């Protein structure tokens with residue numbers, strides 16, 4: 001198979017991390033998630049594979065996950081601080097180089113004008129080759145993938161990708177700060193409804209890194225063994241040919257053929 005960049009083509013089927021990197025022309029990936037541990041469930045093996053190949057991956061969290069966990073004795077502030085530390089450790093396991101935190105409240109994320117502006121700010125600062133985030137559509141086969149904050153995160157990121165990040169008239173205060181508009185080329189959306197998750201990344205060899213990263217979120221696992229079993233089985237089912245994989249809905253936002261206006 002050709003490894004030449006084919007930026008106008010969606011990736012379909014099982015692809016290796018090398019193919020993903022080369023066909024999408026990835027040097028920088030910016031990931032968005034609603035809570036600490038989201039990215040580790042959805043994409044950490046793919047991120048480990050990409051970062052090992054020299055791709056710079058940064059993560060922007062919308063909330064500190066202050067409504068998470070199972071310990072009623074902890075305050076929301078203590079939970080937020082604990083989960084921020086857990087995410088820093090998990091990020092180090094898979095080679096994420098930076099974690100930034102927005103100040104949305106766990107459980108109350110909405111794709112507001114303000115949040116989309118904060119997301120555009122991060123995008124224009126990092127200028128990634130691809131954006132990774134949640135899918136904005138609900139997956140009915142497993143409702144837990146589609147926490148309302150996940151859907152809102154997906155919706156806000158998709159709205160930021162088009163048109164706000166590339167429109168010089170959107171959020172003019174950002175351009176005034178030197179954060180110039182630019183075009184996002186690729187979106188990789190995790191937690192997609194099954195019929196849309198057509199890109200399966202072969203992460204065989206990186207499955208253990210995902211388990212290790214998930215293990216750093218100690219506060220979230222009431223039954224760590226069950227979680228490991230579930231995640232491992234899920235990666236096996238997505239691969240379907242004896243290995244391990246993670247799946248995404250790949251969207252080509254802009255290619256040389258794209259015609260756009262605002």
Ligand SMILES: [Zn+2]
Nearest residue numbers: 034035038147
């Ligand atoms: Zn979450």
